[in-house]
Amino acid sequence: MKTLRIALAAFLLGGLPLAAVAQAPALATFPVGATTVTASALAGNLTTIWELAWGPDNFIWMTERPGRISRVNPATGQVSLLLTLPDVTESNESGLLGLAVMEPFPLSVPPVATYWVFVVYNYTDQSVLKEKLVRYTYTTGATTLTNPLVLLGNIVATTNHSGSRLLVLPDRTILMTTGDALLASESQNRASLNGKILRMNLDGTIPADNPTPGSLVYTLGHRNPQGLVQLPNGRVYSSEHGPSTDDEINKIEIGRNYGWPNVEGYCNLPAEATFCAANNVREPLTTWTPTIAPAGLTYYDHPAIPGWRGSLLLAVLKDNKLTQLTLDAAGLTIPTRTDFLTTFGRLRAICVSPQGKVYIGTSNRDGRGNPAATDDRILVLENRAFVPTATRAAASFAFDLFPNPARRQATVRLPAPAARLTVRDLLGRPVLTQYPAGLDATLDLSALRPGSYLVQAEGATGTATRSLVVE
Template sequence: MKRIATLLLLAGLAGPACAQQNPALATYPVGTTTLTLSALSTGLDTPWEILWGPDGFLWMTERGGRISRVNTTTGQVLPLLTVADVTETGESGLLGMALHPDFSLSPYVYIVYNYTETGTLKEKLVRYTYSATAGTLSNPLVLLGNLPATTTHSGSRLLILPDQTLLMTTGDAQLQPEAQNIASLNGKILRLNLDGTVPANNPTPGSPVYTLGHRNPQGLVRAAIGRLYSSEHGPNNDDEVNLIEPGRNYGWPNVEGFCNLPAEQTFCTANNVREPLVAYTPTLAVAGIAAYSNPAIPQWNNSLLMVSLKAGTLTNLQLNTAGDQVTSQANIWTGTYGRMRAICVSPQGRVYIGTSNRDGRGAPATTDDRILVLENRAYTPNSVRSRQSDALALWPNPAAGSVSVRLPEPASSSLTIHDALGRVVQTVAMAGRKEATLDIRRLAPGLYMLQTQMGNNVLARQLVVE
């Protein structure tokens, strides 16, 4: 019998695993909350995307083509794949990534990257299939390809919406008029079904174009209230944070920032232009953007967090209740850690930030690039305290057909199995038992969480079904 002596608590189920207390780089006061910044992982090469995965790991792309999972306790980087045909030159390379929302049933990973075909730089959207047991990505399927690209202005973030459609930002590829050309896919936010087809209810029937008039949008997020936001690079002026609404025009190249010049006002009136929520001159080189709504940092509820490259800022943008205005802004720091491109928020309220100091424009230190963690260390979600002696043991794991469970003492409640989205897919009555063998033949291969209540503690452990 193999006893597993650690307790894994994942978000949406029983709270987080106890995070390793890495040495503090700095502390930052936010109202009455003290935030601690530390380094999770070092020695990276231009992280472009970091996502919170349903397995409790960070999922990361690096511009040179590597896709990895990052252990959020130890910082260990677990490579999955280096995409062979990625072309990294200038600002091009492996860019955004998204994970299928039903990851346990459909373990698909979506990436967008630049590649070279017959000597010409292009961009494509590709879907891979993840194997949890092998720790690999395989079976690439091109969903959208042959997009014009240059070494700058490629975008590109990916975001999957609750209706299981995918948004993809594209830059203008230095072909500025194409941003206003509805027949072109450059300078747009595109909306596709997860198989690459065009949704029937897109703003323009038969077209993947969701919004147009973008220069180089490099941030994309959906807030808890349902609003969509994007951050976008301006030229030498007017970086933008935009509220994304289907079918709207965002002005580029005819409008820079707000509709505040006579020619811009005329164009905006005639072309259904949506002005930005905020604009920045001088520019910051705005990059990743995340939505924050978590009790860990109550002062940031209903806000956006945005990182920038040139200015090296972490900025908090407070939203009004409706989410259609920015009511205040505050920089948490400026320039301290160099260039920053990627940001995500864990279900426990921790903020993960990827630096971009090895992208050719920064001044990398010996530990760059890094993933930094900003957190309220005084906060404990759900007041859960994990103890090794409370560990829930599973064997075998991974498992197929059946799995055995052992608890430290007889259970007073049922055992539940949750899928990667936190949905209960199976309930097992323990009836005062400490051990049981569970029939899992009905579960599709993927990642699951077993959970039960024991006194005031919630015990949970990850299960891999083969």
């Protein structure tokens, strides 16, 4: 059907079915291992870019804190404004914040070119600042967003510590981070929505399998989380602002407590250790003291920049840098932290394209930076020497996939050893990754929802993709 054809076309063309244009002038180059990464500007003259998200339409979706939602053509840099929210309150850290875009009806017949656009922002209600999550509808070719539906509102807010990132999970629920709104004790109050990561269905209702029946609270004990990402293996990580010490990277685990305000960083003081033992506290993977103000967080796993593969990439505000965070095999420790891109000011938003390009949004016009004449900007980081391997593989690399349709398991039979097998949903997101030891591999599909997927095999002689239907 249409969505499957679109996804396949994106892979066959290296990830982006858009016309090629002349390369933008290089603003900087830097090494990542043996790779030279070039930084250039895709778009400029923006105001406090808060979110960049790679959409299922192969465009970049962007929020600016004053209230603007736009689509950005990643080939030309053209910014198409879709909507300026009329009730956004921008004051200090408040305003339009996180965004997520998804295709709600990927298996509809006939196909419907419709997307749901989720945004979280601050607004004023009877002179009181609050926060809400709203779902809009976008139809391909339209010039605006329509059908606003408030999924969650009346969240306590102030002009500081509002969060908030959004993440749509493969099970079609959505995570939303909230800050403590300068009410630190509320982070430990399970009846409060502040200082939490919330999980809800796409219509705002409470999932039946949340940790506490009838509660949106997924995790608690957060101060001000401003980064959120899920890896192909399902693990979720978050970045979080500390006070004057202990900015954190956390592995998010359902039902866990992350300590604030009783714990700052690790459970390494006597009172903290006691609280951690009694309250199921999950310690951070790494911390920074003094603080750096960590913001947007993404995962990089593309051959274009081999030195970044398997790492988290973190946009940093106060310390004006991009930080690579390597992960161990279990995803439980961060062995190394390496900094890049230190000359463009405050960095807040980040996303990765299917071509392996990294897009970063500066935040120099947020009242705390020193904006250049063309700020704020979307920067592109890329390996310009990288030549994508065609996904349309030679016959010698064609692989067998059976049964298809499949239920709980499927077998992949390879003609030659493969480095990796990846199952992607129709939004192009990895939902399962496996590293086969031989020529046969069994895919465990038990955690996947029924529907259409793409199975991608990467080997020394190329990459091949086949469609798979899970019943």
